[in-house]
Amino acid sequence: MSPADPTSATPAIPAPVTTSPRGQVPDWLHLPDPKGFRPKKRYRSVWISDVHLGTRGCKAAMLVDFLRSFEAENLYLVGDIIDGWSLRKGWFWPDAHNEVVRRVLKAAHHGTRVVLIVGNHDEALRDYAGFSFGGVELATEAVHLTADGRRLLVTHGDRFDGVVLYARWLAFLGDQAYTLLLRANILVNAARKRLGLPYWSLSAYLKRRVKNAVQFVCNFEDALAHEAQTRGFDGIVCGHIHCAEIRTIGEITYFNDGDWVESCTALVEDHAGAMAIVDWSREQAGREQAGRQPASAPAPEPAELAL
Numbered sequence: 576m577s578p579a580d581p582t583s584a585t586p587a588i589p590a591p592v593t594t595s596p597r598g599q600v601p602d603w604l605h606l607p608d609p610k611g612f613r614p615k616k617r618y619r620s621v622w623i624s625d626v627h628l629g630t631r632g633c634k635a636a637m638l639v640d641f642l643r644s645f646e647a648e649n650l651y652l653v654g655d656i657i658d659g660w661s662l663r664k665g666w667f668w669p670d671a672h673n674e675v676v677r678r679v680l681k682a683a684h685h686g687t688r689v690v691l692i693v694g695n696h697d698e699a700l701r702d703y704a705g706f707s708f709g710g711v712e713l714a715t716e717a718v719h720l721t722a723d724g725r726r727l728l729v730t731h732g733d734r735f736d737g738v739v740l741y742a743r744w745l746a747f748l749g750d751q752a753y754t755l756l757l758r759a760n761i762l763v764n765a766a767r768k769r770l771g772l773p774y775w776s777l778s779a780y781l782k783r784r785v786k787n788a789v790q791f792v793c794n795f796e797d798a799l800a801h802e803a804q805t806r807g808f809d810g811i812v813c814g815h816i817h818c819a820e821i822r823t824i825g826e827i828t829y830f831n832d833g834d835w836v837e838s839c840t841a842l843v844e845d846h847a848g849a850m851a852i853v854d855w856s857r858e859q860a861g862r863e864q865a866g867r868q869p870a871s872a873p874a875p876e877p878a879e880l881a882l
């Protein structure tokens with residue numbers, strides 16, 4: 576800005592009122608945790624997905640409890656965080672859902688790198704990939720380098736629905752058909768959206784075909800491992816099918832961080848690069864049990880399955 580011209584008739588613009596001693600941020604960002612709160616765990620990275628804020632199924636209170644329990648350098652929100660489809664049908668937004676958003680923004684403000692990967696239920700955010708809001712980076716996928724040097728592709732996983740649907744054919748048709756199907760899935764669902772039809776949902780499809788669900792989950796995992804391998808990654812982190820998992824497929828490690836609708840699970844990385852699944856409903860149950868028992872009772876089993 577050039578210095579104000581004293582001869583100019585334009586009145587000086589008053590300085591904005593400072594609402595917080597630390598600058599232009601709301602005061603709630605600095606609210607301390609309640610007294611006597613358990614010490615925070617320190618993770619290098621945390622992945623959560625399929626929170627489905629805006630739906631009655633979302634276990635927001637459990638998630639707030641989890642978000643309050645740790646500090647992390649990286650927090651990846653791996654898609655389907657806000658359920659835009661459900662909100663379009665009817666507004667449902669209780670306080671606990673606000674609290675999730677508040678916790679995430681607070682973490683970003685205090686130095687956690689927060690990356691929000693777009694899923695299929697929050698696809699409206701896709702247009703904003705590459706932008707950053709309130710310290711939250713929006714992206715369609717991300718690359719994570721673990722502390723022990725592994726390169727992981729982080730993506731929601733909905734792109735592979737078409738591949739999973741036609742998995743048996745793919746065995747005959749090969750890699751080019753696979754690439755084509757990845758594109759077709761996006762086009763088909765864009766067309767369905769224009770026709771007012773819902774996204775072709777893998778999880779709904781699986782539920783209709785319960786008998787074959789195990790096979791289809793395997794196909795999903797194989798499709799993602801194939802993608803990671805083709806693109807030269809050591810592993811892949813995804814969500815989408817609401818099924819937490821750490822599994823080796825060929826040379827690829829497949830990680831699924833689960834969901835906060837049914838299982839209340841997250842994926843975490845410690846400072847040595849070891850990855851584990853946290854089952855928060857089990858952790859909470861263990862804590863309640865420990866609270867009921869005398870102080871000399873053995874500590875509950877840790878909920879993390881180190882790998």
Ligand SMILES: [Mn+2]
Nearest residue numbers: 655694695815
């Ligand atoms: Mn999804």
